[in-house]
Amino acid sequence: MRCTRCREHAVIELRRHNAAFCADCFQGVFRNQVARAIDEYDMIETDDRILVAVSGGKDSLALWDVLLEAGYHADGLYLGLGIGGYSDRSHELTSAFAEQRGASLRTIDLATEQGFDIPLAGRKGARSSCAVCGLSKRYLFNRAALEGGYDVVATGHNLDDEAATLLGNTLRWNVDYIARQSPVLPAADGLVRKVKPLHRLAELETAAYAFLRGIEYVVEECPLVAGNTQLRYKESMNAIEARSPGAKTQFFLGYLDRGMPIFRTAREEVALTACARCGQPTTGTFCAFCRARAQILGERLTPAPARDDPRELAGELSDDVLPDEIYGARVDAR
Amino acid sequence: MKVVLRNPDREIDVVGDRLVREVLTELAIDPDTVLVIRSGELLTRHDRVRDVDRLEVRPVISGGAG
Numbered sequence: 001m002r003c004t005r006c007r008e009h010a011v012i013e014l015r016r017h018n019a020a021f022c023a024d025c026f027q028g029v030f031r032n033q034v035a036r037a038i039d040e041y042d043m044i045e046t047d048d049r050i051l052v053a054v055s056g057g058k059d060s061l062a063l064w065d066v067l068l069e070a071g072y073h074a075d076g077l078y079l080g081l082g083i084g085g086y087s088d089r090s091h092e093l094t095s096a097f098a099e100q101r102g103a104s105l106r107t108i109d110l111a112t113e114q115g116f117d118i119p120l121a122g123r124k125g126a127r128s129s130c131a132v133c134g135l136s137k138r139y140l141f142n143r144a145a146l147e148g149g150y151d152v153v154a155t156g157h158n159l160d161d162e163a164a165t166l167l168g169n170t171l172r173w174n175v176d177y178i179a180r181q182s183p184v185l186p187a188a189d190g191l192v193r194k195v196k197p198l199h200r201l202a203e204l205e206t207a208a209y210a211f212l213r214g215i216e217y218v219v220e221e222c223p224l225v226a227g228n229t230q231l232r233y234k235e236s237m238n239a240i241e242a243r244s245p246g247a248k249t250q251f252f253l254g255y256l257d258r259g260m261p262i263f264r265t266a267r268e269e270v271a272l273t274a275c276a277r278c279g280q281p282t283t284g285t286f287c288a289f290c291r292a293r294a295q296i297l298g299e300r301l302t303p304a305p306a307r308d309d310p311r312e313l314a315g316e317l318s319d320d321v322l323p324d325e326i327y328g329a330r331v332d333a334r
Numbered sequence: 335m336k337v338v339l340r341n342p343d344r345e346i347d348v349v350g351d352r353l354v355r356e357v358l359t360e361l362a363i364d365p366d367t368v369l370v371i372r373s374g375e376l377l378t379r380h381d382r383v384r385d386v387d388r389l390e391v392r393p394v395i396s397g398g399a400g
Contacts, residue, residue, distance in 0.1 A: 001380040011376040015366060020378065057396055160395070207369050207394035208376060219392055221341045234395055242364050 012208045015245035023212050030209045033200045034066045041184040043195035048151040050074040051192075053141045054097075054105070056090030056218045058210040059156030061097055063198055065213055067154065068101055074154070077144050079137055080109040082117025083224060090218045097215065106148075108140055116296045122224060125296045129224045132292055139289040143280075145192040157196040160203040163252040164233035179263035183256070189272070190281045202248065203234075276303035336388040337361070350385035357383060361391070368393055 001010040003022035010020035021029060038044050050067060054060040054076040067074040078094045081087050091107065098105035111117040114136070121136075122129030145153045162181070169177045187193040198206060210217050225231065240247045274280065275287035282288070286301050294301045335350030337357070348357055354377050358365050370377040371390040383389060 001378050010378055013365075013378045013380070023376075058394070059396070202366075203394045203396070204366055204369075207392070211369055211371070211376065211392075219340055221393075221396065231395070238364055238367055238395075241366060245366075 011212070012205075014202075014205070016202065016241070016249050018245070026205075027209065027212060030201065030205060031066055031070070034063075034197050035070070037183060037197045037200050038195075041182075041195070043184050043193075043197060044072065044152055044154070046072075048073070049149065051141065051145045051148065051150040051153050052076050053137065053153060053155045054078050054094050055156070056092075056094040057156070058207045058215070058217045059158050059161075059198060059203075061094070061156075061215050061217050062206045062210045062213070063154060063156045064097070064103070065101075065210075065215060066197075068103060075104040075106065075148075075150075077141060078105060078107045079140055080107060080111070081133060081136075082109075082111050082119060083222060084119075086218070086220065086223055089220070093216050093218055106144065108144060110136060110140070113140070114293055116293065118224065121292070121296050124298070125292060127292060128228070130228045130230070132296070133224075135289055135292055139280075139287075142192050142194075146190070150192060152193045152195055154195050154197060156198055156206070158198045158201050158203050158206050159248060159252060160234055160237065161230075162196070162199050163237050163248045164230050166252055166255055167233045167237060168229060175263065176267065178255075179260070179267040181255075182260065188281065190274075190279075200253070277301055279304065335383060335385050338388070338390045340390075340392055350383050350387060352382065353379065354381050354383060354389075355379035357389070358391075363391060367395055 001013060001020050002008065003010045003025050004019040005025045006022060008022040008025075011023050012026050013020040044050060050072055052060065052064045052067060052074050054064055056078070064074060064076055076094065076098055078091055080091060095105060095107075097103075111120075116124075118129050118133050118136075121127070121132035125132055127135070141153050141155075144150075162183075166178065166181060169181065183196045183199045185191075185194040201209075237248050237251075270283050272281040272283060273285075275282045275290055276285050277290040278287060280287055286294075290301060293299075335348055335357075336345055337348050338345050339361075348360060354370050355365065358368070358370070358379060365379040369390075369392045370379075370381075371392060372383065372387055377383070377389075
């Protein structure tokens, strides 16, 4: 099989594009897709400080690599989830990546900072471990970005992630979640801008890019993820894609082009207030993270001491919540 | 031919001297969900593998968020 562009030997076939590429041309195509995503949604300005949420997996390390290669100021943030050897290997590979590229990596340990890890959350919490994991990441990445003065948080969500999320929300007709699913979530009071520059790229493509770039990433699956809802939706989408190449692309990118504008007209604005414990934006009295944390630790939620200026409170605590109601366009695993 | 499968890691023997596509079909694996690696190089489903080869079939699906 020959490269569609240069006729050299192809190393990857992209059936959804009816094309195949050699290693060099594929990396060019991949970078162009990221650049197109950034440009199309005004995700990142040239002088922005980017905080990349890195897990040690193929997607986030591929994203960090592309952003660094493109000359962006991109620092990494790794969240230690406490999932035994899986977390140890993830951290080790993320640290090695940062060291090889001379990039800055910050590590936050969930247990040290918040008093629980993900396995404990799975045993004690009302939510699944995957749901608490996602919630914790949204909360702590945003908080770290605020504290560090970053302009934007970039995550490695790919086309398969986004298509599976859209499928899950469509099956349930979660209209508000559908309306909020977007490659860019703009900054708001207490919320840093959040972008997904890999949303045009399939999982096969991010894995191939990471491999061709010599990036060592965690291949093993998280031991807690077996049977999660997101995986089942991905398998369903893959079954459709196998018979109809391009179906995933048409489903998600078609939604962005033609569905999202319609859903957004029906979207109800939500009034945000400050979480009574941590001060971050929420639609309720306490934010989703504070509620989950209290439930896992068996603590009673109590409001923080009163301050004169609520805006000052939010700024000082920056114990930010990315509430499900705002950034929660993901399908929680059950 | 040796084939290394992941999650969990294991090694199996299959017949070689045929196309990658045929090997994946025998293993009931969708070609769009794996990287097929031989001696540090990616193969497409149209490449031919030999009996003496050793392949890694690496899944690309992840359940988490990047």
